[in-house]
Amino acid sequence: MLTARLALNSSTPIGGISRDLFGGFVEHLGRHIYTGIFEPTHPLADEDGFRTDVIELVKELGVSTIRYPGGNFVSGFRWEDSVGPIEKRPTRLDLAWHSKEPNRIGLHEFSQWLERVDSDLMLAVNLGTRGTAEALDLLEYANIRSGTEWSDARIRNGRSEPFGVRMWCLGNEMDGPWQIGHRSAEEYGRLAARTAHAMKLIDPDIRLVVCGSSSASMPTFGTWERTVLEHTYDLVDFISCHAYYEEIDGDRASFLASSVNMDHFIETVIATADHVGAAKKSSKRIDISFDEWNIWYNTRFEQVDKIEGISNWPIAPRLLEDVYTVTDAVVFGSLIISLLKHADRVRSASLAQLVNVIAPIMTEPGGPAWRQTTFHPFALASALARGEALPVTIDSPKMTTALHGSVPVLDAVATHDSDSGTAALFLVNRSPDEKIEARIDISSFAELELLEVLTLSDPDPDATNTMNDPDRVRPHRNSAWKRQGCDLTLSLPPISWTCVKFAKSRGE
Numbered sequence: 001m002l003t004a005r006l007a008l009n010s011s012t013p014i015g016g017i018s019r020d021l022f023g024g025f026v027e028h029l030g031r032h033i034y035t036g037i038f039e040p041t042h043p044l045a046d047e048d049g050f051r052t053d054v055i056e057l058v059k060e061l062g063v064s065t066i067r068y069p070g071g072n073f074v075s076g077f078r079w080e081d082s083v084g085p086i087e088k089r090p091t092r093l094d095l096a097w098h099s100k101e102p103n104r105i106g107l108h109e110f111s112q113w114l115e116r117v118d119s120d121l122m123l124a125v126n127l128g129t130r131g132t133a134e135a136l137d138l139l140e141y142a143n144i145r146s147g148t149e150w151s152d153a154r155i156r157n158g159r160s161e162p163f164g165v166r167m168w169c170l171g172n173e174m175d176g177p178w179q180i181g182h183r184s185a186e187e188y189g190r191l192a193a194r195t196a197h198a199m200k201l202i203d204p205d206i207r208l209v210v211c212g213s214s215s216a217s218m219p220t221f222g223t224w225e226r227t228v229l230e231h232t233y234d235l236v237d238f239i240s241c242h243a244y245y246e247e248i249d250g251d252r253a254s255f256l257a258s259s260v261n262m263d264h265f266i267e268t269v270i271a272t273a274d275h276v277g278a279a280k281k282s283s284k285r286i287d288i289s290f291d292e293w294n295i296w297y298n299t300r301f302e303q304v305d306k307i308e309g310i311s312n313w314p315i316a317p318r319l320l321e322d323v324y325t326v327t328d329a330v331v332f333g334s335l336i337i338s339l340l341k342h343a344d345r346v347r348s349a350s351l352a353q354l355v356n357v358i359a360p361i362m363t364e365p366g367g368p369a370w371r372q373t374t375f376h377p378f379a380l381a382s383a384l385a386r387g388e389a390l391p392v393t394i395d396s397p398k399m400t401t402a403l404h405g406s407v408p409v410l411d412a413v414a415t416h417d418s419d420s421g422t423a424a425l426f427l428v429n430r431s432p433d434e435k436i437e438a439r440i441d442i443s444s445f446a447e448l449e450l451l452e453v454l455t456l457s458d459p460d461p462d463a464t465n466t467m468n469d470p471d472r473v474r475p476h477r478n479s480a481w482k483r484q485g486c487d488l489t490l491s492l493p494p495i496s497w498t499c500v501k502f503a504k505s506r507g508e
């Protein structure tokens, strides 16, 4: 068994945790909308055709702000197609996913659904096939009360109150050659600056996200961020990061260490943004919107799922329906630890995606909805990680990985909410085969009672949840811990993600 020593540090907090860190992402892609959240013929559908079983699971997951409607989809999307009488809405080709989009769900219907799941809307505008003018029309439609062409159209379409959308993405992954209308950093930077300037003339209270690189492995990563921010620094509030991880060619050790890559990615983007700010002599700070992150078996999509040819593009095909294992959920949990470790600068994040499409929630048409393995770390962290993020000093044994070099076997972050008197500690054991005994100095939580330790792990690291066995994998109470005053000793199985819950002692 390995041993690691940890110490929580409440005297130098990382920063306050934004609720937007626990955001989601819903794209018109595959069965996300149709037979995912919307299935009027389903026995559990409500009067508007939304699946109530899915609504309950989304609420349990605890998702704050939801990015919509894409993704790659948005770069060919005409938002006007998706408002007004449903019977008049056109069916369009979706070039991004080689599907057909019937536009039965649009801005109004999606907003109704958001009210039911108690989440806020984050809208992306199309800067692929469209430009500044259409983005302004959509902003006028969404946020202006009345008395103009588009605001009055919204009222005629049944919504008297503005949608009041606060967060807006200036396009999606505009560096990616697969993106409709992708551009050079210089071209995109100018377009994003023009659009941001005009959008803030309409509504100065909106917060804008400019596209960073679509991944840290893009050849232009780094220079893209610098160039785009040189054009937009004074006009935007966030730069986006996107990252997906998968186990490639059975290299489990590298996969388990994916969050080392995420840490580095975040720190590099912060350094680049701060460099641009310094060169501009600006006191303004640009934060990160990590608005796509997850495990995604993209290699399988490219080789198996992709729809080829020009005819018979389906409506709502089964696409990107990855089934997640225990190992996937542990890596996923370690990505949440990485986001929390950077809570001072990652002020918004969107788990990509939510239902059926690389998702924590799966559905069967006419059948049940269930939680994937990845549902659990998200739901626990969203419920428990409140207040401030606290750094944890870690002295851990290392493991060797092909992709990330030598990395600590254990990673951790703590959180503390002084309002409610609750706290939490999140830990990952990345070792594929060794248990770790973590010896933790919890003086920072000396006054708090340890309520419970929950661990996600399994003798079979490839175990999954399926329609027929939906609760095969879930966190279990871990009783392998001992507290003596401010010393906590905790045993973490190989490939495991753990959270420790603390609260004010009942006597106080």
Ligand code: AHR
Binding pocket: 027, 070, 071, 072, 073, 172, 173, 214, 292, 352, 353
């Ligand atoms: O989430 C799936 C796709 O991944 C999104 O549409 C795109 O933005 C990214 O490449």
